[in-house]
Amino acid sequence: MSGEHRDSTNGGGARYAVMLHDLVMVWLCWQGLFMARYALLDHSPQLPLFSLDVAIVLGLQALAFGKVGLYRGLWRFASVADLINIFKACFIGLLAIVVVFSYRRLEGIPMSVLVVYPFALSALLGTPRLLYRAWKDYQAVNSDARARRVLVLGAGLAAETLVKDLRRSGTYVPVGLLDDSPALQGANLHGAPILGTLSDVVTVAKEVDAKLLVIAIPTLDAAGMQRVVGLCEATGLPFRTVPRLSDVLEGSSLPGQLKEVAIEDLLGRKAILPDWGLLRGWLRGRTVLVTGGGGSIGSELCRQCARHGVAEVVVLEISELLMINIQAELRRNFPELKVSGVLGDCGDPAVVRHVLDTYRPDTVFHAAAYKQVPLLENQLREAVRNNTLATECVASACVERGVENFVFISTDKAVDPVNALGASKRYAEMICQSLNKRPGNTRFVTVRFGNVLGSVGSVVPLFREQISKGGPVTVTHPDVTRYFMTIPEACLLILQAAASSSRGAIYMLDMGEPVLIRHLAEQLIRLAGKVPGVDIPIVYTGLRAGEKLHETLFYADENCHPTSHPKVLEAGPREFSVDKVLANVAELRAAVASYDVAALHAILRSTVPEFLPLDVPAARNTGAKANIVPFPSKEAGRNY
Incomplete structure (x- = not known):
């Protein structure tokens, strides 16, 4: 397997078992190709189960496996990249065999065996890996009937990665996706059907008995995020979002990590792209x-x-x-x-x-x-x-x-x-x-x-503290704005x-545009799963000493x-x-x-x-x- 899938649980015992499996497959492939070649002859020779030639082939192929790092990962995450590595190892093994046996001009080794060898061995090594991964994926989805049912909003690259991760987790099961693209309606993404548009979230969530909504559209602007959050709130279900690229780069989120929708997402500050060369x-x-x-x-x-x-x-x-x-x-x-x-x-x-x-x-x-x-x-x-x-x-x-x-x-x-x-x-x-x-x-x-946002003494931490205590949220004036x-x-x-x-x-x-503080308070209350003015009251206290109604830049x-x-x-x-x-x-x-x-x-x-x-x-x-x-x-x- 490729070195991209590392895991500390891939211990020595499991690794030796995989190596033994692969060497058995090499033996089966080499012997099987010889038997198939000689089966076409009227008088096929009797092949020994083991010989010096077979031992040399096993040693050379084992070295090739080690060279490409086939044992640095887990079968659980076998992928196309791993199949490419397998074929690369088989081809390197073939070259080594040709070089070593060239001293006797490949006498006793039919050309047909050499031509078919890397392809046959790749199939023998790759098929068990893919079958094992498919079995583990199926087991993860079906092992626990209490797995949380997730409805995904979005069907792009972020959603594709999310669906794969959810299926592997065993804790969540993706029951469907929603996307506004007409071309995607009725399609499937890794077995999860696309059931409608984002506006259908209330109806679809009930139909599929979803327990959690995940917004997998990290490129949404402020208006789009506010719309999607409003739709999610209408379902009464908890919802999360995947992190934006800027959050990952800044280290505030990890790739694939679900997070609560933050007020920054709703304010829609576009990622700042400075002149990196100038700064460095x-x-x-x-x-x-x-x-x-x-x-x-x-x-x-x-x-x-x-x-x-x-x-x-x-x-x-x-x-x-x-x-x-x-x-x-x-x-x-x-x-x-x-x-x-x-x-x-x-x-x-x-x-x-x-x-x-x-x-x-x-x-x-x-x-x-x-x-x-x-x-x-x-x-x-x-x-x-x-x-x-x-x-x-x-x-x-x-x-x-x-x-x-x-x-x-x-x-x-x-x-x-x-x-x-x-x-x-x-x-x-x-x-x-x-x-x-x-x-x-x-x-x-x-x-x-x-x-x-989030600086010491700023309004957002104050609002969050007030909301956590059940309110009220205090705003100085209904029309006050800030940048x-x-x-x-x-x-x-x-x-x-x-x-x-x-x-x-x-x-x-x-x-950007000045933000209405009253609107900011309402958004934070909604993100906490409450209804502004009903669950959490908003109280207007009047402008404080030295405060303007609006600021200028x-x-x-x-x-x-x-x-x-x-x-x-x-x-x-x-x-x-x-x-x-x-x-x-x-x-x-x-x-x-x-x-x-x-x-x-x-x-x-x-x-x-x-x-x-x-x-x-x-x-x-x-x-x-x-x-x-x-x-x-x-x-x-x-x-x-």
Whole structure:
């Protein structure tokens, strides 16, 4: 059998039994061909049951079997690839026999025996294997009357693989498939009939007494997945899905593993395909420093950098638990990577100087930040200290020490900021752009994006926790929307933008369409097998401190330009006073040192003129739908 089907249970006893079987077949084949050849003669010679020639044939053929790895697998999974290996071994055995017996010019070995030998032996070796597999497959399907009956939605390549795996499991039995293709109706897939279209799932599920539905269409887009999930929910049966290719590549799912439908599947984020060559070329052999490297974004940046060939990842993290976790993960998954860590506050100049002087990073990803909007509204000092002044501390130190690249992770809340988070982040953006205009070799890049699914403190984990406790699910407003993307795709686009050649640029990531939070809550409730508003109530609590109804990704006057990647736009520079931005940093430090919140507020309002706090009544509806600027397409032209 081929080496592709390995199993630790294929022990020595079973292997020797298979080898003995194969050698017996070689003997039968060789003797049988001689008997058949001489049976045509009037006076056929008496053939001995064993001879030196037979022993030589058995030895040569055994060596050929070992050469092609015929005993590295299991009969249970015999396939066409195994039959090809068998024929290859038989043909190699024939060549060896011809070479060895050529010393006597093949005397005593009829040419007809040599011609038929590899084909006859292949049949004798392959037939028992295929019969054994067919018997085991039949046994798996029929051995347990309690096997769970599965109805498969889809009849493509993923469904074909799934049906074969289900039949082998013995725990599940595929009772049929559904597919919208007219050409497939009435056909069979590995013995499982295609019983109708996806819309027939309620009727067919009852007819075949299905106990589980499996969605085997990994290429579905958001709208298609939402439709199929809705059909599955109408049956009242549990349902699962096969993983998408992107999930397998990212390591979040295993091939063939069934998983619950996740909210990411329904949001339909298309797989991000960055310029892999550009990323590898930019990162290979570098030393990168990630501030906040144990957080949601920071830790994923560490993973992505490790995957793309950096020489060393240095993690600067204030939380010892997060530091321990990310270092252990990186060392476990990337044993050849050099992983270093410094425990400390990136707003502490001594810590920053120590990290830069010790490890000499080529690139710094500044991901450390406070990011919880309602909390920061009453913690303006900490928002400014950690989001603005710490950014200036790290960025200035990078300029002084000639760090090649400084990548600042910003947020969509820095656009027309109405809260402490947005204002502190917008000021940090302006600091990066200001330092980029000053003499120095450091290239500054800012990347701005919205919410990420599953990050610490995000709405999805909160909703799941509320649903697990029986509700209610709390939504701030029936019309509130947010942009979402997954953490891995956000970090891939950060790297894509950072690898560009621009200096001082602000990049925006294409976040897709804004998601209605109420709809997100309803989908999560349905995925939990509950009915929104019936099993799990939804309660509207009102917008929290500092929250907009809708977010925007860029200023209307930022004159965005397309980049080489369709999911990344570059914002044109906005006019502001560089001298004022940098001079007011000292004022911010003084206000932070004296805990003067009023002074901090005044400095922010003075330096970031777009900052209009929501405690001003006229600003309450900032970001209304009428003012949302959609993410432009590259086809729309150079200027937007």
